[in-house]
Amino acid sequence: MAKKTLPIRDVFSSKFGVIAAAAGSAVGLGNIWKFPYIAGVYGGAAFLFVYLGFIALIGLPVMLSEFTIGRKSRSNVFGAFKNLAPGSPWKLVGMLGVAAAAMILAFYGVVAGWSIDYVVKAVSGNFAAKSPGELESMFTNFIETPLTPILYQIFFMILTMGIVIIGVKDGIEKYAKFLMPILIVIIIILNIRAVTLEGAAEGLRFLFYPDFSKLTADGVLSALGHAFFSLSLGMGTLVTYGSYIGDDNNLAVTAVQVTIADTLIAILAGIAIFPAVFAFGIEPSSGPGLVFITLPNVFQQMPGGYFFSILFFLLLTVAALTSSISILEVVVAYFREELKIKRNLSTVLATVLIGIIGVFCSLSMGMLKEYTTFGLNFFDLLDWISANLLLPLGGLFISLFVGWYLGRKKIEAELAKGAGVVSWLLSVFIFLVKFIAPGAIAIVFLHGLGFFNFG
């Protein structure tokens, strides 16, 4: 059946579908696994406040830029730059995005696999009566085992593939519409549990009462980097999703809604975690193990902990899944449109390719631990290259492209679809993408490369 306006391209079928898919991409391991532990490391509320500033001033304009590029070009991220800036090297930015997507999904799938394993562990009551030391070695032994984490990673990649292969409307959109409300219900239940624990107030104070003396320069830069990761920016995920957004959608409103949803879920994840951590007298700054080591310890002491531990790791898995489908779609859309491979085959190819890279990420936690580059194992190397290099670089180019290359007229025409454009807001947006966002991103990027160090 031919569609009315865009015969060969998929389009999301409803406004709720657009928000569910884009918020589903943004809300992920970044919000529930990463945000609480970096906020913990950098002093809680002070980090949160800086993070919120970056979200508003840089994240939101870059997100709107990605949506604009996507819908205007109606193309995958490589094709988008090729269409809008024909014959120029801008398309390399798209290439960078596809590469970043493959790298991120490779290690993302590994962590998502861990969360599935922890759902299983939670269901089988594996956390009960274990000492903190035992919980720690349970986690480290698990991630160092060669086979089991890979099986869970492959299982997760197959789930992701299964949704993407169906397509944009019937796969990605439908599952996001189904999974996102579940995610919200679970996080609200966990919040109610956390704030009603005795001693919860201290955790809330940690999260909302800023002590700026704890905020290092490194913390400020991490806040910016995390804003990118958390909002799914810098590699064309939201260019790709933007290309499926119908012309009757107001892109600015959508970007604001997605940004608010992502930020709210990160804060809710903090509210679910810190009161519980403080109530049981545990250090909040325990790093990446916060979710897999500290929380099981909290759960096993908490009334109803068995039930809440299952819910928590289910939440983590669902959040990871709606993000991983968006990352896979970046590569699939590229394979389909640029290499002219059918969706089915594109999806299988991309999944196998990324899955294989992921297997090496998983093995680099144990068996291949000794093979390091710049002192980093393969998992950490991919994480480092993508988060510190490719996302900031992509974000920088995306904001420069919209601010300096597209220009006011074209931006205005795109944003006016499905909306009225308020002139001063448009000016604010253009100012942010022309100067503020690229300037700030350049600082993070150079810091990531070690050209200078504030800390």
Ligand code: PFF
């Ligand atoms: N935003 C996702 C999260 O917070 O877990 C991760 C992510 C998805 C990063 C898509 C980048 C991306 F393009």
